[in-house]
Amino acid sequence: MIDWISIYRAQFAVTFGAQLQYRASLAIWLLGLVLAPVISLVVWTTVAASGGGQAGGFSQGEFAAYFLALLVANHLTFTWVAWDFEFRVRNGSLSGQLLRPVDPIHANIADNVTYKVITLLAVVPATAVLAWAFEPAADTSWLNLVLFLPVVALAATLRFLVEYSLAMAAFWTTRVFAINDLYYVPLFFFSGQLVPLALLPDWVRAVGNLLPFRWMLSFPVEVAIGRVAPSEVPIGVACQLAWIGAFLVVRSMAWRHGVRRYSAVGA
Amino acid sequence: MNDLAVATVRLRKTYQVPVRQSGIAASLRSLVRRTTRDVHAVDGLSLSIAPGEITGFLGPNGAGKTTTLKMLAGLLYPTSGEVTVLGHVPSRREPAFLRQITLVMGQRNQLQWDIPVADSFELNRTVYRVPAAAFRRTLDDLASLLDLGPLMMKPVRQLSLGERMKCEIAVALLHQPRILFLDEPTIGLDVTMQRRIRAFVAEYNRRHGATVLLTSHYMADVEALCKRVIVIHHGRLLFDGELSALVARFSTHKTIAIDLDGDAPDARAVLERIGEVVSIEDGHAVVRVPKSQTARATGEILATLPVADLSVEDPPVDDVIERVFASTRDATGDGDASHEGVAG
Structure with missing residues (x-):
């Protein structure tokens, strides 16, 4: 039996140390993560203000609540695994990991979780300051806020698996960036980063429901601000679980075939 | 297996x-x-x-x-x-x-x-x-x-x-x-x-x-x-x-190291007739000879020169390896499909 607790504890120690070595770049990353939703926040509260305090059923305060929840959820679900994986395939440092008797995905998971824990220390106060400045208002409940936690955890799992599966493309082409760019366009649109999905035409939303993107980010945001009633949460969770199952299969198949093609460049 | x-x-x-x-x-x-x-x-x-x-x-x-x-x-x-x-x-x-x-x-x-x-x-x-x-x-x-x-x-x-x-x-x-x-x-x-x-x-x-x-x-x-x-x-x-x-297999030559006893002004001329002189100075000489001629060369040196000490050595492994690769390169040419090697 593999002692996962020890492995993760040691892996956390490693990633913790590694990430704290680069405090400056950590701060810059974080600034980007906070700024993007702030821009949307400013734009949409302005639109709402000029529309007599309302735009597409969202008041100024509701826009503020939406984008602040988005800021937190995006931070919790965000990954850079595709970039990292491509780098390790291209420079050959994946070889060192392949020699170990543990799947390299666990190093990525630990890396991701550590990053979240460290940066949360900055994201929480940043959100608090923004909340003070933009005065969010949401018709939500305690139950919604509690449900946000498992829902955002599932969203993070799904987003990680989707992006890990995409990262497997590195085995076939050593330029994954192009594929990533292709992925970020629908992600930006259908995950609710551009505008709340509620503002989109019905048919676009219907399409969005069939794609994985809503379940990776928008759904936990909708739960947090009370746009999804607690009774409707199980349906969304079922969709999340279905996509997670699908991408577990995709990632393990892509991994099995990809590793065969790995040409162990350099190292 | x-x-x-x-x-x-x-x-x-x-x-x-x-x-x-x-x-x-x-x-x-x-x-x-x-x-x-x-x-x-x-x-x-x-x-x-x-x-x-x-x-x-x-x-x-x-x-x-x-x-x-x-x-x-x-x-x-x-x-x-x-x-x-x-x-x-x-x-x-x-x-x-x-x-x-x-x-x-x-x-x-x-x-x-x-x-x-x-x-x-x-x-x-x-x-x-x-x-x-x-x-x-x-x-x-x-x-x-x-x-x-x-x-x-x-x-x-x-x-x-x-x-x-x-x-x-x-x-x-x-x-x-x-x-x-x-x-x-x-x-x-x-x-x-x-x-x-x-x-x-x-x-x-x-x-x-x-x-x-x-x-x-x-x-x-x-x-x-x-x-x-x-x-x-x-x-x-x-x-x-x-x-x-x-x-033993790939070295085609042996080296003979000689310490001369006293003066031998014609040493270089003698040794050049016997093999390839690698170095000669201060009464110490090194000669390379084909492996098959080692015995004859040694005899001739002992007979004609005032030898204090003589040893026959295999060339350094480095040289042998270099020679192996050089010879296969010459024999096959790069990218030639017919490289047979001399597998043993």
């Missing part, structure tokens, strides 16, 4: 390398249709290595040594042929297999770049499930042997190449593997440290009965450690046997 530590049968690895001519027209053409060329990095290699052997793996750059080691360690899938290492098929990368092997390459690999060496060691301890007591013991051994003490708390990126190599070797051995694949383990190290690593590998082999397959550019490594050598060229087996047999 399962009694062997390493066994390969007609092992082959072919890379497809994209070919592109220069120029805009060629670039555009390659957009539509990619042409690739097959490169046979390893071309039908059959080897067997018994447990506990230390084998030197020699060949010029690009001969296929590293590709072979990577296939044996499970990093690369063979294009065809069979491989078993300790009864496992390496490319399946089963944990039970990975826990018994190690591969050290002359680049960063197991160590984490940004954290102290000790943390990388600790990570590998848990990943390989090394019991704490055994870990402590191995680490103490390694630390004193490789002089790791002052390095343990430094982040890896602050280490010099030599220091990093020492730590790579140490971290690769913490789980006490039964097979060591060492690709240029002494590269970048000073002579003292090279000697220490050599002594360490020999000691590790003796103590644990581990099998070692080693490539090195330093013949001193090979001479000190390996009784058996495998020479490959263009991915094919050129020689497999004892190091002394390699020298």
Whole structure:
């Protein structure tokens, strides 16, 4: 039996140390993560203000609540695994990991979780300051806020698996960036980063429901601000679980075939 | 086959390398249709290595040594042929297999770049499930042997190449593997440290009965450690046997070293008639003669010159190896499909 607790504890120690070595770049990353939703926040509260305090059923305060929840959820679900994986395939440092008797995905998971824990220390106060400045208002409940936690955890799992599966493309082409760019366009649109999905035409939303993107980010945001009633949460969770199952299969198949093609460049 | 530590049968690895001519027209053409060329990095290699052997793996750059080691360690899938290492098929990368092997390459690999060496060691301890007591013991051994003490708390990126190599070797051995694949383990190290690593590998082999397959550019490594050598060229087996047999087989010449007793002004003229004079000064001369003529040459020198001392030696292994590669290059030409080698 593999002692996962020890492995993760040691892996956390490693990633913790590694990430704290680069405090400056950590701060810059974080600034980007906070700024993007702030821009949307400013734009949409302005639109709402000029529309007599309302735009597409969202008041100024509701826009503020939406984008602040988005800021937190995006931070919790965000990954850079595709970039990292491509780098390790291209420079050959994946070889060192392949020699170990543990799947390299666990190093990525630990890396991701550590990053979240460290940066949360900055994201929480940043959100608090923004909340003070933009005065969010949401018709939500305690139950919604509690449900946000498992829902955002599932969203993070799904987003990680989707992006890990995409990262497997590195085995076939050593330029994954192009594929990533292709992925970020629908992600930006259908995950609710551009505008709340509620503002989109019905048919676009219907399409969005069939794609994985809503379940990776928008759904936990909708739960947090009370746009999804607690009774409707199980349906969304079922969709999340279905996509997670699908991408577990995709990632393990892509991994099995990809590793065969790995040409162990350099190292 | 399962009694062997390493066994390969007609092992082959072919890379497809994209070919592109220069120029805009060629670039555009390659957009539509990619042409690739097959490169046979390893071309039908059959080897067997018994447990506990230390084998030197020699060949010029690009001969296929590293590709072979990577296939044996499970990093690369063979294009065809069979491989078993300790009864496992390496490319399946089963944990039970990975826990018994190690591969050290002359680049960063197991160590984490940004954290102290000790943390990388600790990570590998848990990943390989090394019991704490055994870990402590191995680490103490390694630390004193490789002089790791002052390095343990430094982040890896602050280490010099030599220091990093020492730590790579140490971290690769913490789980006490039964097979060591060492690709240029002494590269970048000073002579003292090279000697220490050599002594360490020999000691590790003796103590644990581990099998070692080693490539090195330093013949001193090979001479000190390996009784058996495998020479490959263009991915094919050129020689497999004892190091002394390699020298005997491929050295076409012997060198005769002579110490002259007193004056012999005509010594150079005499020696030039007998063979190729490598050096002559201060009453000491070295002459190279074809192997078949060694006895006749020795007799003639003793008869015509005032000799105080004379010894007949094989040429240095380095020279022999160089000669082997040079001769196969001449015989086959690069990329020639008909390279037969002189497999033994």
